[in-house]
Amino acid sequence: MSRLCVHTITTKHWSTEECIKRYAAADVGGITFWRYNLEGRDAAAVGRHARETGLDVVSLCRGGFFPSATAEGRQKALDDNRRCIEEAHELEAPLIVLVCGAVPGQSLEESRKQIADGIAAVLPDAEAAGVKLGIEPLHPMYADDRSAVNTMRQANDICDELGSPEMLGIAADVYHIWWDPELKHQIELTAAQKRLFAFHICDWKTPTADLLNDRGLMGEGCIPIRQISDWVDATGFKGYREVEIFSNLYWSMDQGEWLSKIKEAYGKVYV
Amino acid sequence: MSRLCVHTITTKHWSTEECIKRYAAADVGGITFWRYNLEGRDAAAVGRHARETGLDVVSLCRGGFFPSATAEGRQKALDDNRRCIEEAHELEAPLIVLVCGAVPGQSLEESRKQIADGIAAVLPDAEAAGVKLGIEPLHPMYADDRSAVNTMRQANDICDELGSPEMLGIAADVYHIWWDPELKHQIELTAAQKRLFAFHICDWKTPTADLLNDRGLMGEGCIPIRQISDWVDATGFKGYREVEIFSNLYWSMDQGEWLSKIKEAYGKVYV
Numbered sequence: 001m002s003r004l005c006v007h008t009i010t011t012k013h014w015s016t017e018e019c020i021k022r023y024a025a026a027d028v029g030g031i032t033f034w035r036y037n038l039e040g041r042d043a044a045a046v047g048r049h050a051r052e053t054g055l056d057v058v059s060l061c062r063g064g065f066f067p068s069a070t071a072e073g074r075q076k077a078l079d080d081n082r083r084c085i086e087e088a089h090e091l092e093a094p095l096i097v098l099v100c101g102a103v104p105g106q107s108l109e110e111s112r113k114q115i116a117d118g119i120a121a122v123l124p125d126a127e128a129a130g131v132k133l134g135i136e137p138l139h140p141m142y143a144d145d146r147s148a149v150n151t152m153r154q155a156n157d158i159c160d161e162l163g164s165p166e167m168l169g170i171a172a173d174v175y176h177i178w179w180d181p182e183l184k185h186q187i188e189l190t191a192a193q194k195r196l197f198a199f200h201i202c203d204w205k206t207p208t209a210d211l212l213n214d215r216g217l218m219g220e221g222c223i224p225i226r227q228i229s230d231w232v233d234a235t236g237f238k239g240y241r242e243v244e245i246f247s248n249l250y251w252s253m254d255q256g257e258w259l260s261k262i263k264e265a266y267g268k269v270y271v
Numbered sequence: 272m273s274r275l276c277v278h279t280i281t282t283k284h285w286s287t288e289e290c291i292k293r294y295a296a297a298d299v300g301g302i303t304f305w306r307y308n309l310e311g312r313d314a315a316a317v318g319r320h321a322r323e324t325g326l327d328v329v330s331l332c333r334g335g336f337f338p339s340a341t342a343e344g345r346q347k348a349l350d351d352n353r354r355c356i357e358e359a360h361e362l363e364a365p366l367i368v369l370v371c372g373a374v375p376g377q378s379l380e381e382s383r384k385q386i387a388d389g390i391a392a393v394l395p396d397a398e399a400a401g402v403k404l405g406i407e408p409l410h411p412m413y414a415d416d417r418s419a420v421n422t423m424r425q426a427n428d429i430c431d432e433l434g435s436p437e438m439l440g441i442a443a444d445v446y447h448i449w450w451d452p453e454l455k456h457q458i459e460l461t462a463a464q465k466r467l468f469a470f471h472i473c474d475w476k477t478p479t480a481d482l483l484n485d486r487g488l489m490g491e492g493c494i495p496i497r498q499i500s501d502w503v504d505a506t507g508f509k510g511y512r513e514v515e516i517f518s519n520l521y522w523s524m525d526q527g528e529w530l531s532k533i534k535e536a537y538g539k540v541y542v
Contacts, residue, residue: 104477104493108450141412143450144477144493150450179379179414179421206375206415211479222375222415 004266005030005058005240007200008037011255016046024053026259030240031055033091035062035084043090051092058240059171059198060084060093063133065101066118067111067148074114077101081122089129095197096126097171098135102148111148116158119168127167134171134197135159141211142176152177152186159195169195172232173244175202175215178223184231191235199232201225201269202245213246218265225269241270275537276301276329276511278471279308282526287317295324297530301511302326304362306333306355314361322363329511330442330469331355331364334404336372337389338382338419345385348372352393360400366468367397368405368442373419382419387429390439398438405442405468406430412482413447423448423457427466435464443503444471444515446486449494455502462506470503472496472540473516484517489536496540512541 006028008019016037023031031050038046047057063084068074088096100115102108119133126133135155138147149155155170162168170190177183190196203221208214218225229241243262250258277299279290287308294302302321309317318328334355339345359367371386373379390404397404406426409418420426426441433439441461448454461467474492479485489496500512514533521529 107495108452112452139411140450141410141479141482144475144479151452154452179411181379181383181422181425204415208412208415208482211412211482224378 001027001263001266002029003240004028004263005032005056005242006259006262007032007034007061007242007244009034009061010243010245010262011259012251014255016041017049020050020053020055022256022259024055026263029056030058030242032058032242032244033060033093035060035087038087038091043087044092047091047093056240057091057093058242059095059097059134060088060091061097062099063096064098064147067101067103067106067114069103069106074118077118078121081118082125085122085125085129085131088131093131095132095134097198098133099138100135100147100149102143102145104144108143108148112154115149116161119158120162123162123165123168127165132167132169132197134169136171136173137176139176151180152183156186156189159193164193164195169193169197171198171200172196173200174223174225174228175200175204178204178228183228187228187231187235194236196232196235196237197239198242199229199237199239200242200244201229202243210248213248215245215247217245217250217261218243218269229269241266272298272534272537273300274511275299275534276303276327276513277530277533278303278305278332278513278515280305280332281514281516281533282530283522285526287312288320291321291324291326293527293530295326297534300327301329301513303329303513303515304331304364306331306358309358309362314358315363318362318364327511328362328364329513330366330368330405331359331362332368333370334367335369335418338372338374338377338385340374340377345389348389349392352389353396356393356396356400356402359402364402366403366405368407368469370407370409371418371420373414373416375415379414379419383425386419387432390429391433394433394436394439398436403438403440403468405440407442407444408447410447422451423454427457427460430464430466435466440466440468442469442471443467445494445496445499446471446473446475449475449499454499458499458502458506465507467503467506467508468510469513470500470508470510471513471515472500473514481519484519486516486518488516488521488532489514489540500540512537
């Protein structure tokens with residue numbers, strides 16, 4: 001379990017404090033906080049609390065959402081990303097995951113340009129704060145309003161376009177990228193710059209009842225998680241396997257039992 | 272309206288005969304039949320009836336579903352595709368749309384191989400019958416159990432791999448491919464071999480409530496339909512714009528009113 005990390009959204013009915021206590025008690029290695037975990041709290045204290053219980057703070061979810069139809073909207077996004085960088089710095093989270101954003105009705109081409117511009121604008125702040133930014137390609141079914149970055153190739157291209165700065169890389173989530181015919185190749189391409197910063201796991205259920213909140217537990221779907229994970233590790237990646245599962249079904253369970261199921265499923269993938 | 276075609280599934284509560292009568296009365300130019308339209312009927316007579324009312328028979332939906340975990344299953348798929356080719360021949364439909372298939376738990380790599388093998392196996396039958404086969408790339412959200420062919424690039428690659436035979440091409444549906452960063456380029460690549468055989472339109476709604484049956488009417492979503500359509504026409508494509516909309520919402524409407532809405536929406540895209 002030393003490389004198992006859980007995203008707090010996976011057990012979203014637990015408070016920040018309960019996530020920390022329960023994950024630590026379950027011998028989970030790392031925790032990825034979501035920004036709602038910090039609301040009304042001292043981010044530095046939250047990070048300290050997690051580390052004192054033995055948990056690594058893996059990342060902060062999520063920055064991004066750069067595109068907007070108005071200059072004012074784009075400026076608000078930059079301001080919010082800078083706040084997110086401050087929070088990650090206080091939390092001592094080494095990484096922010098970027099869900100890049102998209103605006104229904106604005107061309108994907110324009111949104112993609114605004115995303116690259118937005119990342120370029122906040123990158124100096126991230127570098128100054130010692131916080132990495134990980135572009136998360138999102139499944140094409142989210143291209144309307146969540147992210148115009150939908151493939152590993154696009155994420156690699158943005159990193160290249162911005163000169164492949166050390167603090168900019170990719171957060172790869174199997175749910176979003178498993179279908180891609182050039183997935184293996186694009187994962188391999190991350191190796192030279194060591195730009196694969198994070199690896200998220202869950203599964204794709206057949207049928208999937210909801211576009212957002214019906215992700216599967218590892219092993220109950222069709223994603224070749226172990227194979228993709230091995231490709232990722234072959235790039236030199238030694239980080240956590242982060243369980244990030246949005247699921248109305250599992251959120252309605254007793255969250256302690258749910259965490260036990262996650263550990264069991266994780267153990268079966270990584271025997 | 273001379274290039275407007277409607278798929279019978281779009282008005283699925285109408286019988287085969289009612290679709291023909293209503294589309295013709297509405298001055299729709301073409302009709303694409305689904306195989307259920309032919310059940311218990313003489314395909315040749317259905318085709319004749321449609322043409323007598325002034326409708327072009329544009330295509331038959333759908334063949335494909337080649338992959339299977341067993342050799343027996345793959346043979347059954349070939350048999351069924353051959354029956355589909357016979358039906359299209361009797362109907363005098365010039366084209367069969369292929370939804371290529373996928374098997375949850377079988378690797379996409381294996382399914383993709385089985386798809387190319389399956390198409391190669393039935394292609395001689397299609398050629399003998401004078402029926403074209405159009406590979407329809409399906410949205411990546413259907414990679415689990417509907418199609419392992421999820422991009423225009425893959426469809427182009429299969430055509431190339433099989434020697435680019437004249438009777439094999441692509442059915443492009445905006446719903447499945449609109450998000451693709453290399454869409455324009457891949458559409459352009461179809462020009463040399465004139466392999467773009469069909470063009471399907473609808474829209475992507477935000478939010479989308481159901482992965483299968485919540486497609487939008489042209490203009491109510493975020494797909495740049497006219498732009499993609501212009502790219503398609505620039506390849507030399509002169510065929511129909513086929514309206515194929517699966518929608519629990521619109522299926523629950525009075526289907527006559529629904530057809531009027533389709534015509535109105537079509538007219539706004541193609542002013």
